[in-house]
Amino acid sequence: MKFFDLLGQYFILMGKVFSRPExxxxxxxxxxxxxEALGLNSIGITAIISIFMGAVVTLQMAINLESPFIPQSLVxxxxxxxxILEFSSTVVALILAGKVGSNIASEIGTMRIxxxxxxxxxxxxxxxxxxxxxxxxxAVLFFPFLTIMSIxxxxxxxxxxxxxxxxxxxxxxxxxxxxxxxxFSITYSLIKSSVFAFIxxxxxxFFGYYANGNSLEVGRASTRAVVxxxxxxxxxxxxxxxxxxx
Amino acid sequence: MIRCEHIYKSFEGREVLxxxxxxxxxxxxxxxxxxxxxxxxxxxxxxxxxxxxxxxKIFYGDTDFTDLDFHARKAIRRDVGMIFQGGALLxxxxxxxxxxxxxxxxxxxxxxxxxxxxxxxxxxxxxxDANGLYPSELSGGMTKRVAIARAIVLNPKYLFCDxxxxxxxxxxxxxxxxxxxxxxxxxxxxTIVNTHDMNSVLEIGERVVFIYQGKAWWxxxxxxxxxxxxxxxxxxxxxxxxxxxxxxxxxxx
Numbered sequence: 158m159k160f161f162d163l164l165g166q167y168f169i170l171m172g173k174v175f176s177r178p179e180x181x182x183x184x185x186x187x188x189x190x191x192x193e194a195l196g197l198n199s200i201g202i203t204a205i206i207s208i209f210m211g212a213v214v215t216l217q218m219a220i221n222l223e224s225p226f227i228p229q230s231l232v233x234x235x236x237x238x239x240x241i242l243e244f245s246s247t248v249v250a251l252i253l254a255g256k257v258g259s260n261i262a263s264e265i266g267t268m269r270i271x272x273x274x275x276x277x278x279x280x281x282x283x284x285x286x287x288x289x290x291x292x293x294x295x296a297v298l299f300f301p302f303l304t305i306m307s308i309x310x311x312x313x314x315x316x317x318x319x320x321x322x323x324x325x326x327x328x329x330x331x332x333x334x335x336x337x338x339x340x341f342s343i344t345y346s347l348i349k350s351s352v353f354a355f356i357x358x359x360x361x362x363f364f365g366y367y368a369n370g371n372s373l374e375v376g377r378a379s380t381r382a383v384v385x386x387x388x389x390x391x392x393x394x395x396x397x398x399x400x401x402x403x
Numbered sequence: 404m405i406r407c408e409h410i411y412k413s414f415e416g417r418e419v420l421x422x423x424x425x426x427x428x429x430x431x432x433x434x435x436x437x438x439x440x441x442x443x444x445x446x447x448x449x450x451x452x453x454x455x456x457x458x459x460k461i462f463y464g465d466t467d468f469t470d471l472d473f474h475a476r477k478a479i480r481r482d483v484g485m486i487f488q489g490g491a492l493l494x495x496x497x498x499x500x501x502x503x504x505x506x507x508x509x510x511x512x513x514x515x516x517x518x519x520x521x522x523x524x525x526x527x528x529x530x531x532d533a534n535g536l537y538p539s540e541l542s543g544g545m546t547k548r549v550a551i552a553r554a555i556v557l558n559p560k561y562l563f564c565d566x567x568x569x570x571x572x573x574x575x576x577x578x579x580x581x582x583x584x585x586x587x588x589x590x591x592x593x594t595i596v597n598t599h600d601m602n603s604v605l606e607i608g609e610r611v612v613f614i615y616q617g618k619a620w621w622x623x624x625x626x627x628x629x630x631x632x633x634x635x636x637x638x639x640x641x642x643x644x645x646x647x648x649x650x651x652x653x654x655x656x
Contacts, residue, residue: 179508267494276491279451279563280505281480283473 167363173285174293174362187291195257195292195358196299200306202256203249207240207307210248211314214239219324229325233333236315237308238342245307246346247394250353253300254386258361261292262382265365266375274366289362293355300354301347308346345401352397353390360386404429405450405561405593410459412442412449419445421617423459429560430591432584432607436598437614438639443597444488446614447565450595451485452476463561481509484554485563489570490546492538492553498525499534502553509557524552528582544575548582555586562587564596568603580606601640604628613639 178184218232265288268274277284312334319330361382368378405427412420419442427433437443448454450461452468461468463479471479492501499521506517525531528548538546547567554562564583568576584607587594596603604611608625613636615621621636628640629650641647 183507271489271494272487272491273493275448275453276485276487276493278453279480279483279485280508281477281483282508 166367167360170285170289170363170366171359173283174289174359176283176286178286178290179282183287184291187287188295191291191295192299195260195296196303199253199256199303202252203303203307204310206249206252207245207310208314208317210244211236211240211311212318214244214311215315215318215330216322216324219319228333229329230333230336232319232325233312233315233330234336235333236330237312237334237338240308240311241342241346245304245311246349246353247390249303249307250300250350250357250390251387253303254353254357254390255383257296258357258383258386259379261358261361262365262368262379263375265289265362266368266378267372269366269368270371270375285362285366289359289366292362293358296354296358297351300350304346304350305343308343345397348401349394349397352393356389356393357386360389404464405595406462407450408460408462410446410449410461411457412445412454413457419617420449420456423614423617423619425612425619425622427593427595428610429593430587431609432587432594432596433610433612434596434598434604434608435612435614436601436604436608436639437620439599441614442617443599443614444565447563447595447597451483451563452480481557482560483563484557484559484561486547486550486554486565486567488566490538490550492541492546492549494538496537497534498530498536498538498541498549501538501549502556505553505557520556521552524556525549527555527586528552543570544572544578547571547575547579551579551582551586555590558590560590560592562592562594564594564598566598566600567596568598568600573602576600576602577606583607601643601646604640615639 215232215236218235219229222231222235265274268288274284274288277287316327316330319325319327361379364378364382364385365375368375406425408424410420410423411418423446435443435446445454449456456469459469463482466479468476468479492498493504496504502521502524503517506512506520510517512520521534525533528551530545530548530552533541533545533549538549541549551567562583567579567583571579580603583594583596586592596607598604605625608628611623611625611628612619613621613633615635621631621633623631628636631637641650
């Protein structure tokens with residue numbers, strides 16, 4: 158029963174969020190601010206994780222596929238597919254659910270308990286729209302760029318391992334990267350990252366917006382936001398894969 | 404003028420406001436006093452629409468506020484300024500951006516006019532050279548003054564203050580009280596101040612309502628609050644040793 162209450166509350170909040178902004182200029186200003194806060198500030202962590210994961214995936218593939226019957230180029234192929242299909246969209250989204258999700262929930266939750274949201278409401282501002290919509294739009298637009306960046310950096314990480322450890326021939330690795338390439342995989346990955354961006358920002362915004370009490374409650378809202386966002390990402394990953402690839 | 408009629412409000416079965424009927428006069432500083440937990444803040448939040456009442460009516464002038472939806476309430480809210488207990492300034496915005504926000508959202512003024520208006524309001528609350536500071540860089544008194552500047556930037560008809568002196572020293576409290584009174588007279592606003600500070604009552608309380616156990620227990624002025632024989636009000640007013648000694652001294656004269 159509580160689950161349906163929460164779900165209903167979530168959709169009511171989304172109804173408030175997706176209304177027309179008070180002023181387009183103010184919305185644009187907030188959108189650019191959120192692009193920087195949620196997007197640009199996530200480039201570093203995404204890059205670091207991607208380069209190491211790309212390197213590790215390449216190493217694992219090279220070690221486990223060591224056989225005279227398997228061409229070395231398959232390592233490059235497998236690394237590329239892993240990065241495009243799952244890592245750069247799903248795993249990066251799970252990591253960003255922790256970073257961005259907790260940030261949003263704690264920011265909005267703190268605004269709630271310090272009456273900043275009440276102050277906006279008293280002014281006649283639709284606070285849900287003013288605070289949450291720019292975050293959702295910024296993330297939905299920016300996360301696909303993070304995904305593309307992650308794919309490029311991850312596969313580069315694999316090449317670096319190939320070049321510096323000699324575990325496979327770098328030329329074979331590059332040949333594998335270009336083998337049997339389907340552009341739809343990129344489309345699939347980008348659609349997934351946009352959906353995950355929506356899930357992270359809307360769920361975190363929801364838990365922050367309805368936080369009440371004290372700093373302890375804001376902490377709990379933040380944790381709940383990360384956990385629920387992560388679970389939803391995994392569920393929607395399965396659903397989207399079923400819908401788009403099978 | 405604001406009036407409320409037979410307001411009831413409860414949270415999860417616990418009754419907080421019980422049949423409150425009040426009238427707040429225009430151009431006057433109306434004070435709501437009472438112990439912590441008596442329902443003052445809930446009453447104030449019901450008046451501005453942050454809480455919906457269970458039953459009863461709230462009128463802004465002749466308009467029934469309780470009957471309006473969010474969009475219809477917007478028109479009235481443009482005429483409302485509110486000072487929250489902790490100031491409720493937006494943490495990510497500077498002083499200037501905080502005061503300017505209502506102008507950005509609800510007016511078509513030019514950038515220059517907005518800047519002039521913001522500076523005028525900040526000067527009115529005697530706060531200069533603070534435009535670029537963030538709320539975390541302000542003292543308690545400065546925060547309250549910025550909140551007052553933001554509340555008056557759109558020339559409101561109604562001003563609500565929720566414990567404007569909480570956390571302030573006595574000297575700064577008097578400054579804030581006087582500022583509220585001066586602004587009320589200057590703009591002819593209907594001001595409602597929620598407080599449990601007896602100094603504020605004696606400084607600015609033109610009309611005083613005492614809320615006790617969710618009911619409007621007593622109403623009067625600051626002049627007759629000290630002479631009343633209402634037991635619950637006397638227990639509240641003369642709770643401190645200082646007030647008791649002052650009364651004993653007054654009676655012995």
